[in-house]
Amino acid sequence: MFNTLGHLLSLTTFGESHGAAYGGIINNFPAGLALDFDKVQYELDRRKPGQSSIVTQRKESDTVTFLSGIFEGKTTGTPIGFMIENEDQKSKDYDHIAQSYRPSHADFTYDQKFGIRDYRGGGKSSARETINWVVAGALAKQLLSDIEINAYVSSVGEIFCEKPYQALDFSKTESNEVRCPDAETAEKMISKIKEIKKEGNTIGGTITCVIKNVPAGIGEPVFSKLQAELAKAMLNINACKGFEYGSGFCGAKMTGSEHNDAFNTDFSTKSNLSGGIQGGISNGMDIYFRVAFKPVATILRPQESVDQYGNAVILEGKGRHDPCVVPRAVPIVENLAAFVLADLFLINKTRNLNTF
Template sequence: MAGSSFGTLFQITTWGESHGAGIGVVVDGCPAGLSLSSSDIQVFLNRRKPGQTSYSTMRKEADEVEILSGVFEGHTTGVPISMLVRNQDQRSHDYTQIKSCYRPGHADYTFDAKYGCRDYRGGGRSSGRETIGRVAGGAIASLLLKSLGIHVQAYTKAIGPYTIPEEEYDFSVLTKDPLCMPHLGYSEKAQAYLNTCMKQKDSAGGIIECQITGLPAGIGEPVFDKLDALLAQAVLSVGAVKGFEIGDGFAAAKAKGTENNDAFCIQNGQLAKQTNHSGGTLGGMSDGSTVCFRAAIKPTPSISSVQHTVNTFMEEVELSVKGRHDPIIVPRAVVVIESMAALTVADLLLRNMSATMDNLRRIYQ
């Protein structure tokens, strides 16, 4: 299978299936000397771990990470870092009934069309558990960025019809809220909405927003590997994501140039922008302001409501998906989006070192 790697200099390769022995990732290109332990990775994995609230699957997985290589005496060594999370609570028999059915909203049909076979147990490689490898790799990227004063923060901006206005964000409540929403009032409304969806054997979607602060200007490549283009690729590679926008996004199409342009100014002796409609990028490169983007997350396709579909014998049938599934993907996907952003920025930072001779001289002279 091609396409399981992401990044150029700071690169991850994920492997494993939902109901296989485990999920893993190899991180290559991490500089030596970064302080790292399994507990550093576990903090991130715990944020996407199942079974923590009534709004996530009841599959009980510890998701404990094992670092197999690349770390010695508490620091990275510069060689590939291999990590493993073992699957412990597979219930493959839950999927026997759908072995020959193509589940609506899933990759069952497209896997058969491409490979002539598929792992029907929880989606196999297309399962959300694949994101464990992304989060483990993203944890390392986040630690690298933090050491450079760069911070990546994702959160739930909207669930169903409930969207938090930017001026009402309260990030102090993020760790307390089961939906990862920076506003407890909106979270209460969203929870009531989700409870209704669950009673109706249905699911819900939402929007994840991510902010990157402390990123210097000039990060990103001007043509194909633009910062915003690679962020889009990274985020859209997450299975549940169906839309991406940065800055004002699609709202920019309704604006005039005088409204959409960010005027430059001097603040505290430094070049700055009066507004940030562009979302922190210009010409595919960071402009020194906060990078802000959003990802649209679709409703969980595994629902117990009866759905119309087709089986592998080309017969039209009715299907109700059994087993343990998230009624909403958004809260557990927050750290996944955050991790993909961190991986993108870490890679582009390393690539930027060769942008000028001055950069090379700082390293080698």
């Protein structure tokens, strides 16, 4: 149950960082959709490690194999099973933490919850789990062919992309290794990440996501509000520390007369501080939100900690780790958003006869 995302359209996953493979089962994906498998692999390639000098150098092809639910290139309506094999585990890099707890990791909490933990790469707590989400989201993107979902790195540390998203050319997001569509800001971000990496340290940042062409009426009014479902998905991403949509926390500084989105005669709004969502339901305007990520907890410098017996120890990270998580998290944000929207679109078809 707690390894499952979604309501009507659902994804249940399995796998650990240093296990044999990752994979999942997608239930209730509509039948008859002709799939572009190259597009699925493209999304996985955007997420995979080793793709640039500012991410972990673990080498994985991240090639997905579909096991069921697809026949002659089309979905059949039955559960879609898939698997991605792990190829480049270096478990010895984690021998030094077999009995010790790394600061700000899930080591201690997993031990307390389960009484046992796979310390190799964090086991189930590893961000490699997100590979499953990207597969499911890549399929959902093809189901939502008219919806545009674009995420980009909007800050690294204190370096912010000051331009509003309306002034950015999203086609340039993939033109640099940090995935910021503003070239000048991207250069500063890359330099900062390289500087932090040389110090054996890590740094956080934010990702902004913009969703266009969502019709009005998507989302549920009480416990599955559109923004709540998006927030839940994003807050499950490893290292995520915050979510805001529309005006976000800045809206708390405003008055009602400043914040209200006045209507035009075509039912669009003159401003969009609501972030395309009102009452938990899409209003037809752009949906936009921002996700905050903490610095990666593994740093390549000595830290004080304790072992499982409460003894003081000194730990120093080893192996291959991201100095900043946000460049590789961009496709994760996009594909999770796509999966959430696809789920809510399908639910909407059960709530309104006019959508059939």
